[in-house]
Amino acid sequence: MKVAIYANEGRRSTIISQRLKKKFADTHFIYDEKNPDIVVTVGGDGTLLSAFHKYAAIIDTVRFVSVHTGHLGFYTDWREDEIDDLVVSLQSDNGQAVNYPLLDIRVKYQGLAKAVNYLALNESTLKRNSATMVTDVYIGGEFFEKFRGDGLCISTPTGSTAYNKSLGGAVIHPNLKVLQVTEISSINNRIFRTLSSPMIIAPSDWITLIPDRQSDYILTVDQDTFHGKQIEQIRYKISKKSIHFAKYRHMQFWRRVQDAFIGNEFGN
Structure with missing residues (x-):
């Protein structure tokens, strides 16, 4: 599998992207920024948007997976302390995806x-x-x-x-x-x-x-x-x-909306 990393310029994002790149090398992934199968974004929803536009020319063949370094966004599923789990999921990838218009x-x-x-x-x-x-x-x-x-x-x-x-x-x-x-x-x-x-x-x-x-x-x-x-x-x-997200776990959409805009303060 060919992978690429697209990170924002924040200090935490830079550290995580460096860790990810080393783990990809240790697990024998092919690092290819020009024509990847998977793009891992590190940052937030804005970082994902930037990555989407960078790879728009190959949008039919690339899938995205995102690591958030701030608050959980609508496109970011993985936390920075879950890097090892993400790499394991990528190793067992079978092409699964969720597509958005x-x-x-x-x-x-x-x-x-x-x-x-x-x-x-x-x-x-x-x-x-x-x-x-x-x-x-x-x-x-x-x-x-x-x-x-x-x-x-x-x-x-x-x-x-x-x-x-x-x-x-x-x-x-x-x-x-x-x-x-x-x-x-x-x-x-x-x-x-x-x-x-x-x-x-x-x-x-x-x-x-x-x-x-x-x-x-x-x-x-x-x-x-x-x-x-x-x-x-x-x-x-x-x-x-469509944009394709490599989904190894999936938060239900309305749960994501609830988490982003309402939170659990008034929940049961």
Whole structure:
């Protein structure tokens, strides 16, 4: 098996990644950062997001497993004191995986002949830099509304617990291959109206945004930011690709949500 380690720059993460690399060498794993079968991330959910984008070109063939060096995240299953157990699990690996849907983003920029494609694990947002964002919203090719406000957030089911949740969006189980559209401070008055509610979009449909012709839009794809080009159109759809996690043990999704947002303080 070919393995790679992707760690953040924190001191604890660096120490753990060095320990892991030595254990992989001692147990005769092949260390291959360019074309690994398994990527072990060390850090938190942000580290996993960065690793996902680094290996997006081989997303069909690589699996991820994460060690957290802080609080338990939604993508990190192993603690730093469980390194030995993780290596043993990798030694007995039989290809098991849990798959989560991704967001396909297709952007047409003014002046470019071809659209630019991105993949997101959590979400993508469109905002304006210094004024109200105005954009036509289409669902499945049919005009739905003209949105005015600070912006729109389009998220995956796993991303529903991230920025989307802070905007009042619903938490969605990752077994549902849907996308969610959540408004960011929409304008609703006697003249301008939006739905003013999160929307769950079926996997067979897609969301198209056609913004007013301005050049100061800011597009985000997970933690990456793109600006400076005039956007003609953005299409969002559930991707045919998925991210694959090597799951040797699995925390039930709603237990993970409970642990992250509620905790046991008021439990039995």
